[in-house]
Amino acid sequence: xxxxxxxxxxxxxxYSMKGGGIDDFTLGVIxxxxxRGGKFVIVxxxxxxxxxxxxxxxxxxxLIISYQGAMISDISSGKTLKCFELDRDLCLExxxxxxxxxxxAVQLYADDRLTVAEDNEYVKNYRTYCGVDVDVxxxxxxxxxxHPEKTFxxxxxxxxxxxxxxxRIAAEKAFSGRLNVTSSKEYNVEVxxxxxxxxxxxxxxxxxxxxxxxxxxCFGDQLNDVSLLTEAGMGVAVANANPELKKIADxxxxxxxxxxxxxxxxxxxxxxx
Numbered sequence: 001x002x003x004x005x006x007x008x009x010x011x012x013x014x015y016s017m018k019g020g021g022i023d024d025f026t027l028g029v030i031x032x033x034x035x036r037g038g039k040f041v042i043v044x045x046x047x048x049x050x051x052x053x054x055x056x057x058x059x060x061x062x063l064i065i066s067y068q069g070a071m072i073s074d075i076s077s078g079k080t081l082k083c084f085e086l087d088r089d090l091c092l093e094x095x096x097x098x099x100x101x102x103x104x105a106v107q108l109y110a111d112d113r114l115t116v117a118e119d120n121e122y123v124k125n126y127r128t129y130c131g132v133d134v135d136v137x138x139x140x141x142x143x144x145x146x147h148p149e150k151t152f153x154x155x156x157x158x159x160x161x162x163x164x165x166x167x168r169i170a171a172e173k174a175f176s177g178r179l180n181v182t183s184s185k186e187y188n189v190e191v192x193x194x195x196x197x198x199x200x201x202x203x204x205x206x207x208x209x210x211x212x213x214x215x216x217x218c219f220g221d222q223l224n225d226v227s228l229l230t231e232a233g234m235g236v237a238v239a240n241a242n243p244e245l246k247k248i249a250d251x252x253x254x255x256x257x258x259x260x261x262x263x264x265x266x267x268x269x270x271x272x273x
Contacts, residue, residue, distance in 0.1 A: 001033075001269045001270075002268055003216060003217040003234065004211050005041065005205070005211045005215060005216045006033065006038060006039070006216075006218070006219075006265060007043050007216065007217075007218045007219075007228065007232070008042060008043065008219035009043055009198075009221060009222070010046060010051060010054065011044070011046070012222075013221045013241075013256055013260075013261065014042070014261050015256075016256045016257040022057075023259065025259055026259050026261065027058065028262075029259075029265050029266055029270070030059075032270060033265055033269055036269075036270070039062070039211070040060065041063060041065065042055055042060070043069070043202065043218075043228055045066075045154075045182075047067060047109055047114065047130070047153065048064070048067070048073050048078075048112050049112050049113075049132055050066075050130040050131060050132050051066050052064070052075060052078070053131060055075050060075055061075050062074065063075070065205070067153045067192060068180070068192050068198060069084075069196045069227075070084045070153055070154060070193055070201075072201055072204060072205070082204060083153075084195045084196040085151045085153060085193060086153065086191070086192065087178075088148070090175070090178060090179060091108070091152050091155065092144055092145070094175065094179065094191060095144075095155070097175075102159060102160070102163050103157050103158065103159045103163075104159050105120060105122040105126070105156075105158045107123065107155070107156040108140050108152065108154075109154045109155075109156070110135075110143075110150045110151070110152055111150050111151055111153075114130075114132050114133070114134045115135045115140070116136055116140075118136060122158055126158075153192070154190055154191065154192050156188060156189075157189050158187055158188050159187060160187065161186040164183060164187050164189050165186075168189045171191065175191070177194060178194055179192070179193075179194055180192050180194050182223055183222065183223050184222050185222065198225060198227050199226075199231040200227070202218065202227075213232065213233050216231070216232045217233065217234045217236065217264075217265070218234070219260075220236075220237060220241065220245060221238050222242050223242055223244060223245065225241075226244075229245065229249055234251060235250045236249060236261075237249035237252050238252075238254070238256045238261070239258070239260060240256055
């Protein structure tokens with residue numbers, strides 16, 4: 001096949017919130033691609049415990065990338081192969097920095113657990129959508145200081161789109177080189193270890209699988225997918241993608257809810273001459 005490895009973002013790229021998830025057509029294409037020897041990998045900002053059940057529903061095994069590239073795990077065993085954790089002092093500094101912004105929710109991910117100060121309406125909706133439990137711990141700064149044994153994977157905040165843009169720009173400036181600051185939706189900002197990105201995690205998988213860049217196809221929809229698409233031989237933005245991602249894509253597919261991922265795999269991998 002023209003592409004031996006397909007790596008895709010999950011929410012609003014492969015998984016359609018509007019269309020009710022992943023339909024039988026897409027599932028059939030994934031299975032046929034795998035049957036012909038292709039490797040299909042999910043690359044997501046979600047926590048591992050949230051994406052693992054979704055991957056299993058698709059019949060996937062092997063490696064999966066979560067936390068914007070900060071964690072690479074084995075789906076079947078749950079074993080972590082690579083983890084870029086957040087520096088504890090940086091977490092504390094960033095939480096202090098966030099006090100200057102109007103936020104709906106601040107979510108800390110500790111040892112792959114959703115951890116919050118309070119279980120408000122936004123957090124309830126988020127954990128229901130992702131299918132995960134939540135640890136309500138009170139003040140997050142005090143929690144971090146009290147638990148030196150824990151690994152901190154990511155800090156996620158939700159707010160209004162205009163405020164998210166203001167926060168992202170300010171955080172990129174204040175934490176340049178110290179945090180990887182990105183957004184997976186227009187209303188959120190996420191920070192991970194500066195060595196972590198979807199693109200870097202993809203390069204790790206390419207080495208593991210022995211696949212060269214020219215044989216890799218990647219899909220995404222948001223700014224956190226820029227590194228993923230630029231590391232691919234063919235970077236694909238779905239039609240519903242952020243306009244900035246479309247600018248750097250090699251190809252724009254149909255929208256997520258119109259089976260853009262499956263139709264592109266069919267066109268370039270399954271129907272090739």
